[in-house]
Amino acid sequence: xxxxxxxxxxxxxxxxxxxxxxxxxxxxxxxxxxxxxxxxxxxxxxxxxxxxxxxxxxxxxxxxxxxxxxxxxxxxxxxxxxxxxxxxxxxxxxxxxxxxxxxxxxxxxxxxxxxxxxxxxxxxxxxxxxxxxxxxxxxxxxxxxxxxxxxxxxxxxxxxxxxxxxxxxxxxxxxxxxxxxxxxxxxxxxxxxxxxxxxxxxxxxxxxxxxxxxxxxxxxxxxxxxxxxxxxxxxxxxxxxxxxxxxxxxxxxxxxxxxxxxxxxxxxxxxxxxxxxxxxxxxxxxxxxxxxxxxxxxxxxxxxxxxxxxxxxxxxxxxxx
Amino acid sequence: xxxxxxxxxxxxxxxxxxxxxxxxxxxxxxxxxxxxxxxxxxxxxxxxxxxxxxxxxxxxxxxxxxxxxxxxxxxxxxxxxxxxxxxxxxxxxxxxxxxxxxxxxxxxxxxxxxxxxxxxxxxxxxxxxxxxxxxxxxxxxxxxxxxxxxxxxxxxxxxxxxxxxxxxxxxxxxxxxxxxxxxxxxxxxxxxxxxxxxxxxxxxxxxxxxxxxxxxxxxxxxxxxxxxxxxxxxxxxxxxxxxxxxxxxxxxxxxxxxxxxxxxxxxxxxx
Numbered sequence: 001x002x003x004x005x006x007x008x009x010x011x012x013x014x015x016x017x018x019x020x021x022x023x024x025x026x027x028x029x030x031x032x033x034x035x036x037x038x039x040x041x042x043x044x045x046x047x048x049x050x051x052x053x054x055x056x057x058x059x060x061x062x063x064x065x066x067x068x069x070x071x072x073x074x075x076x077x078x079x080x081x082x083x084x085x086x087x088x089x090x091x092x093x094x095x096x097x098x099x100x101x102x103x104x105x106x107x108x109x110x111x112x113x114x115x116x117x118x119x120x121x122x123x124x125x126x127x128x129x130x131x132x133x134x135x136x137x138x139x140x141x142x143x144x145x146x147x148x149x150x151x152x153x154x155x156x157x158x159x160x161x162x163x164x165x166x167x168x169x170x171x172x173x174x175x176x177x178x179x180x181x182x183x184x185x186x187x188x189x190x191x192x193x194x195x196x197x198x199x200x201x202x203x204x205x206x207x208x209x210x211x212x213x214x215x216x217x218x219x220x221x222x223x224x225x226x227x228x229x230x231x232x233x234x235x236x237x238x239x240x241x242x243x244x245x246x247x248x249x250x251x252x253x254x255x256x257x258x259x260x261x262x263x264x265x266x267x268x269x270x271x272x273x274x275x276x277x278x279x280x281x282x283x284x285x286x287x288x289x290x291x292x293x294x295x296x297x298x299x300x301x302x303x304x305x306x307x308x309x310x311x312x313x314x315x316x317x318x319x320x321x
Numbered sequence: 322x323x324x325x326x327x328x329x330x331x332x333x334x335x336x337x338x339x340x341x342x343x344x345x346x347x348x349x350x351x352x353x354x355x356x357x358x359x360x361x362x363x364x365x366x367x368x369x370x371x372x373x374x375x376x377x378x379x380x381x382x383x384x385x386x387x388x389x390x391x392x393x394x395x396x397x398x399x400x401x402x403x404x405x406x407x408x409x410x411x412x413x414x415x416x417x418x419x420x421x422x423x424x425x426x427x428x429x430x431x432x433x434x435x436x437x438x439x440x441x442x443x444x445x446x447x448x449x450x451x452x453x454x455x456x457x458x459x460x461x462x463x464x465x466x467x468x469x470x471x472x473x474x475x476x477x478x479x480x481x482x483x484x485x486x487x488x489x490x491x492x493x494x495x496x497x498x499x500x501x502x503x504x505x506x507x508x509x510x511x512x513x514x515x516x517x518x519x520x521x522x523x524x525x526x527x528x529x530x531x532x533x534x535x536x537x538x539x540x541x542x543x544x545x546x547x548x549x550x551x552x553x554x555x556x557x558x559x560x561x562x563x564x565x566x567x568x569x570x571x572x573x574x575x576x577x578x579x580x581x582x583x584x585x586x587x588x589x590x591x592x
Contacts, residue, residue, distance in 0.1 A: 104344065
């Protein structure tokens with residue numbers, strides 16, 4: 001295992017102590033991508049900061065590349081690269097100098113460090129801007145430089161904390177391509193994201209995190225199956241029937257929370273034909289007039305929403321009311 | 322897992338480790354110098370402050386404080402060395418602080434380098450700025466007719482003593498930079514904190530006319546001791562040993578307390 005985490009706990013003090021991680025377990029196989037999926041405040045960044053030795057856990061163990069984050073922090077730093085939520089580049093230094101600095105700090109000899117810096121600029125299409133201060137770069141260029149700085153030392157394990165938040169589609173695709181290239185070379189990646197599409201495109205396995213806990217994990221396909229073969233959507237002819245319909249169905253099956261774009265509909269994950277029949281029969285018995293019924297494959301969005309629906313967080317309660 | 326990389330560190334002897342640490346420090350100092358090169362305006366304060374202080378004190382206050390301007394130049398210039406050096410020292414934490422807000426510090430702290438080297442590089446670069454500001458001050462002094470009866474050795478001694486004390490105060494600013502929330506707070510608090518030390522001292526006027534309670538303060542004030550020592554060294558008259566030793570003791574005391582605190586605070590890093 002490239003990453004192995006057991007019972008990880010982290011609390012932050014202050015007037016109202018917050019438990020950011022509440023006993024997290026997860027493993028990542030070498031050369032694979034784990035997508036850590038969760039809403040804001042779920043504990044994703046805290047997890048990444050512990051694994052990259054920036055903060056210390058209060059309890060539990062975390063081993064990266066066979067090295068313990070507490071006992072072997074110094075050696076561990078030789079194996080990892082981190083791209084945080086903010087582009088960690090020196091705005092006053094040129095792109096080239098930024099990368100050269102990191103290469104030198106990774107003990108690459110001068111000449112090789114310069115060559116390596118140029119090679120990275122080339123790879124991230126920054127050669128032309130290479131001698132300009134990074135402060136003059138666009139947001140996307142800066143993020144690319146940041147990613148380049150994270151992999152200048154060819155880390156065995158790469159942590160990406162919401163790497164594409166706020167990026168335009170073109171830059172996002174470039175970042176995704178680079179992540180794929182890294183894993184092709186055997187690099188292990190742990191990636192946090194709020195975007196289902198990103199997780200779906202890049203991850204081999206998923207860990208869904210909510211309020212400091214892993215509420216579901218496994219291969220992407222397996223998680224899909226766990227939510228059910230498909231999602232049934234029903235729309236009453238009279239929108240006023242919606243609450244009554246929800247009440248009837250909630251007694252028998254699980255109803256996914258509302259979602260933008262599906263207004264006026266109930267979404268019900270169904271395991272198989274029997275479930276489907278049962279739901280339709282139930283609706284018929286109560287005499288609801290239906291405007292539309294359809295089924296489709298669940299998106300990761302629905303996987304996530306369904307998995308977290310058991311214990312609604314405040315904002316989700318609001319969305320449901 | 323890249324066992325090759327681990328083998329590399331495990332096999333590293335003390336000599337190799339030292340050579341690496343030196344290379345890290347050089348790379349980080351180089352970064353500091355490149356930052357100045359990219360933004361030459363950041364040297365304005367370092368160059369202008371000594372010019373302004375010299376003109377202000379020699380021409381505005383000098384006539385009132387002392388009977389002759391030439392005499393006051395001999396009195397105030399050695400003390401002004403301490404004044405300008407300390408102003409530079411108190412800005413050292415600003416860079417450290419902004420490295421935290423830009424995420425640059427996270428980058429450094431995930432690299433296999435001694436975390437202390439990041440702070441040490443900052444201190445070295447600021448010491449360079451301090452040397453520049455003192456050089457400008459002395460240039461102004463010579464232009465106004467400063468004589469050095471104490472000789473080159475005396476002048477070097479005064480500059481060295483001032484640098485030593487300034488380096489100790491640098492760590493105070495670094496600690497502020499690691500503790501406070503914004504670069505502005507670091508600069509503001511640093512400046513205000515040293516203001517009473519600077520003016521409640523023998524830098525600008527002899528303490529003989531001050532009331533007793535103030536004299537009690539100025540006598541223990543390390544800046545009085547530093548200014549007295551510098552004045553004696555430059556003018557080649559007066560006691561050197563006592564104020565110089567007191568200054569060194571202060572510098573050592575401050576550095577011994579504050580530098581480890583800064584290092585611990587930095588290492589823990591939750592900020």
